[in-house]
Amino acid sequence: MDKMWSGRFSAKSAKLLDQFNASVMFDRKLYNEDIEGSIAHATMLQKQGILTKDELQSIKDGLSQIKKEIEEGSFEWKIEDEDLHMAIEKRLTSLIGDAGKKLHTARSRNDQVATDFRRYVLKSNKEIVKLLKDLMQTVLDVAKNHTETIMPGMTHLQHAQPVNFAYHLCAYLSMFKRDVNRFEDSYKRNNISPLGCAALAGTPHNIDREYTAELLGFDSVSINCLDTVSDRDFALEILFNISTLMMHISRLSEELILWSSYEFKFIELSDEYSTGSSIMPQKKNPDVPELLRGKTGRVYGALVSLLTVMKGLPLAYNKDTQEDKEGVFDAVETALISLKILKEAIKTMKVNEQNMFSASKVGHLSATDLADYLVEKCGIPFREAHFITGKAVAKAEELGIDLSDIDYKYLKEIDERIKEDVIAYLDIKNSMNARDSQGGTSVKRTKEQLEYFENYIKNMEV
Ligand code: ARG
Secondary structure (H helix, E strand, C coil): CCCCCHHHCCCCCCHHHHHHHCCHHHHHHHHHHHHHHHHHHHHHHHHCCCCCHHHHHHHHHHHHHHHHHHHHCCCCCCHHHCCHHHHHHHHHHHHHCHHHHHCCCCCCHHHHHHHHHHHHHHHHHHHHHHHHHHHHHHHHHHHHCCCCCEEEEEECCEEEEEEEHHHHHHHHHHHHHHHHHHHHHHHHHHCEECCCCCCCCCCCCCCCHHHHHHHCCCCEECCCHHHHHHCCHHHHHHHHHHHHHHHHHHHHHHHHHHHCCCCCCCEECCHHHCECCCCCCCCCECHHHHHHHHHHHHHHHHHHHHHHHHCCCCCCCCHHHHHHHHHHHHHHHHHHHHHHHHHHHHHHCEECHHHHHHHHCCCCCCHHHHHHHHHHHHCCCHHHHHHHHHHHHHHHHHHCCCHHHCCHHHHHHHCCCCCCCHHHHHCHHHHHHHCCCCCCCCHHHHHHHHHHHHHHHHCCCC
């Protein structure tokens, strides 16, 4: 009978129960948070006169020995111990005797796991923001070299109006900035200590929750113990934040995949970050962005899974919540490696400026400029200008050329009011620079955006 809770039981638990019930094979990942949490708790118990100085010292020594064993790989994790909390406490008692048995005074595994897991999520939040910052810096560095690199801006994946590549990348910087905001926001909201909530209702012992919160680096102490031991909003938030981040990453990945196809050839991913085919010797495949796009799915899965676990749970702790960890661990690891590899893929890719420009010369990207010319210079109502421009596009199609290359004589034939100065309006580069309104694609406006992101990244707190 070696279970910690075996007092009221007369039969040994079934092997199958142990297998089904255990979390130790995955929650051992939280060993550091658990040991630090125990040291903070014991330190507080001693300050409050609940443990003696000697007892505290032997608890600290025992825990540091256990940490060493875990890190060296000699610690024996057994599913009969159920979870990491009991595995560590049991080993502590075997190392130091009675003082180990006192550690759990005024504490429950319910506030213990809530504390450990919350601290893991907060730590992961910071790691993700740090890597997001690196990614943003890399995207910014690439963008800075391409304010004059013209490419077709699209809607419906059809050529629409010319933009520059830096401007296109600034759209992704905007998404990543919102991601950073979301992570920072969640960090602030969830930086609250559950320790001392005990099982659900607090404890009769004279504890000091403010003190353990401070020792563990929390901003404050939670308000209501019943809520705190069953709250997993912090885990749901990081899953949602990662899901949104991965959604953004999947959109950029999709563009990298398209752009590296023969049909586009806007970019070439480096050999280091591409793969080959086992049968087709000529192939160079964009596996990195494809996998990034694919991995987005498993992160959404983790979010929906935990939302479903939490749905309809009565207060307070329920064993269902043990299912909170694996999805979060997986999503965090997915986010970390995704951010690292996307950064490298972008840093090492080659941008084919000429192909981007050539693509801008098909699809009559400056058609809107002709319509704007007719409105601005000839005083023609926009609807009519739209119609006249349609005629000009049809003429260019008939001639087999792009509207930006049409000879003035054809335009004059379509409408007398069109003067020769129209030619400058049809030029693709002028067309891009004409979109000079705030947030627009002109080189001047793009540089403002780059400067904004440069400052933003510089002032980030990680
Ligand atoms: N392994 C458990 C979990 O991860 C720890 C908390 C168990 N608490 C309990 N009252 N059985 O949720």
